[in-house]
Amino acid sequence: LAKTTQPISMDSYEGQEVNITCSHNNIATNDYITWYQQFPSQGPRFIIQGYKTKVTNEVASLFIPADRKSSTLSLPRVSLSDTAVYYCLVEGWGQNFVFGPGTRLSVLP
Amino acid sequence: GAVVSQHPSWVICKSGTSVKIECRSLDFQATTMFWYRQFPKQSLMLMATSNEGSKATYEQGVEKDKFLINHASLTLSTLTVTSAHPEDSSFYICSASGLVSGREETQYFGPGTRLLVL
Numbered sequence: 001l002a003k004t005t006q007p008i009s010m011d012s013y014e015g016q017e018v019n020i021t022c023s024h025n026n027i028a029t030n031d032y033i034t035w036y037q038q039f040p041s042q043g044p045r046f047i048i049q050g051y052k053t054k055v056t057n058e059v060a061s062l063f064i065p066a067d068r069k070s071s072t073l074s075l076p077r078v079s080l081s082d083t084a085v086y087y088c089l090v091e092g093w094g095q096n097f098v099f100g101p102g103t104r105l106s107v108l109p
Numbered sequence: 110g111a112v113v114s115q116h117p118s119w120v121i122c123k124s125g126t127s128v129k130i131e132c133r134s135l136d137f138q139a140t141t142m143f144w145y146r147q148f149p150k151q152s153l154m155l156m157a158t159s160n161e162g163s164k165a166t167y168e169q170g171v172e173k174d175k176f177l178i179n180h181a182s183l184t185l186s187t188l189t190v191t192s193a194h195p196e197d198s199s200f201y202i203c204s205a206s207g208l209v210s211g212r213e214e215t216q217y218f219g220p221g222t223r224l225l226v227l
Contacts, residue, residue: 032214032215034215034216036218041200041221041223042220042221043113043115043202043204043218043219043220043221044153044202044204044218045218046111046215046217046218049215087152087153089216091214091215091216092214098155099145099152099153099154099155100152101151101152102152
């Protein structure tokens with residue numbers, strides 16, 4: 001059972017870079033780390049996924065250290081529309097998909 | 110790519126009636142589909158996992174006779190809430206995983222269905 005731990009909430013201002021770290025100490029060898037964004041009354045939206053080192057796409061970067069026991073989602077220059085709940089999920093075959101409480105990001109003007 | 114739809118997006122029903130929610134993968138074949146429930150201000154709670162053509166696997170505490178899941182094809186799964194009661198009011202979200210971008214394990218979520226039982 002891959003359990004994750006994240007900060008419950010974070011505040012930021014528009015234009016700042018936001019880094020959200022997730023701990024997943026019992027990640028298995030074949031597991032990937034996926035981050036989702038959820039707005040109220042909507043399903044989670046896939047943001048980024050990685051296995052190790054660094055992954056970057058048009059909306060975010062994901063940093064994973066060599067031991068893979070944690071990962072950091074980096075959102076460059078956040079805007080008000082980035083206010084949402086962010087979940088990290090360890091995904092792999094045979095895992096029970098346990099969503100943690102997520103991180104509630106509030107972006108202030 | 111990897112789009113998942115749900116229908117209906119919201120439903121209001123009387124206590125004691127049954128409600129069916131559909132989940133479809135629109136542009137990929139979903140070998141596995143998942144059903145979650147989410148209460149206000151809380152995280153998603155996995156209810157069950159289903160593979161095409163086989164019985165669903167329910168999480169502990171989820172009544173399989175109350176929440177009937179059918180995964181009849183590689184693009185469609187349905188959740189039927191039987192004899193719904195007010196405490197079943199919640200936000201139900203499905204997700205699907207299949208061979209997308211070379212990986213089968215990643216979940217792609219539907220937009221959710223808001224159920225209100227009066």
